[in-house]
Amino acid sequence: MGDIIDLGHGVRAAVTERKGGVSRPPFDSLNLGLGTGDTREAVTANRARAAEDLGFGVERVVWMNQVHSADVLVATEPGGVGTCDGVVTTRPDLVLASMAADCLPVLAADGEAGVLGAAHSGRLGTAHGVAVNLVDTMVAQGARRDRITVFLGPAICGRCYEVPPDLQAETAARTPEAASTTRQGSTGVDMTAAVTAQLGRAGVGDVLADGRCTLESPELFSHRGDAPTGRFASFLWRE
Structure with a gap:
């Protein structure tokens, strides 16, 4: 499990890694992605274990059905929010999740306003500006661009x-x-550089980045390196 990152105003972010779960190869072992070919039982157990390790209940998590779109939805309840690649909430008890195995996770927060957002920015999502749509939706829910902090997984x-x-x-x-x-x-394509530039032009300058390359980091899942493989999650929540 990766470190918990403090984004201010009680907002926390974290990125899971490969180890510590129950999935068998080639999804070994903390695969959090349904639809990968892994068993639902293993993924469900892994999700509960990851949440417990990070200090929140898995029943608080909002999951997206990610399809490489630029669509953003607003979550008012935990569980599956629907088909989208960005999700925003103002509910203080919800945990947002973005799944990836090479694509770029985007976690955004205006902790003062209590508005959180998470996105999955793959090549297509990056091309179509899902991160900018995420910020726009956060602003519509009461966030201010100059107060938003973004963590790129x-x-x-x-x-x-x-x-x-x-x-x-x-x-x-x-x-x-x-x-x-x-x-x-x-x-080639550099999704981290692209999304950082997009966010800057959208008025968000406070951008932090994990910096690891999934293909070069054996502790992370990489679709390009290991397919079929699992998915790690980037989580965002309020204490």
């Missing part, structure tokens, strides 16, 4: 994320910072 880095030139161009069309060059000298 681990993701595949721009030196490892090789894509064909047309996909790089598509991703960088609205966000030039998305274009990267891989270690092999080929075209």
Whole structure:
């Protein structure tokens, strides 16, 4: 389990890792993702174990059915919020979760206003601005852009994320910072750089980043490195 990060005003964030669960290979072992091919029983047990280790009940968690969209929903109850790639809440007891295994988790909070948001920004979500939509939805729920703090979880880095030139161009069309060059000298995408730039242009300057590359960090799940594989979660909650 990763460290708990203090985002101020009682807001906490944390990223789970691979070990400490009950899933069998190739999902070993703390796989929190349904729809990966793992058993529902193992994933359910892992989710309960991860929540307990972080100090909250799993019954408080809001889960998204992530589909690489730019859609953001507002959660008023725990459990499945629906099909989206961003979720916002003003309920102080809810825990938001973003699942990933190379895509970029985005956790955002205006702790003073009590507005939390979480997003899953994969290549398509990054191209279509899901992080900006998340911020806009938070503002509509009472947050202020200049008070929002964002934590970007681990993701595949721009030196490892090789894509064909047309996909790089598509991703960088609205966000030039998305274009990267891989270690092999080929075209790539840097989702962390892209989302950081998007947030800055949206008026959010307080951005922290985990910094780890999922492909290069054996303690994290990586779809590109290990598929089929599990998913880790980035959680956001209020104490």
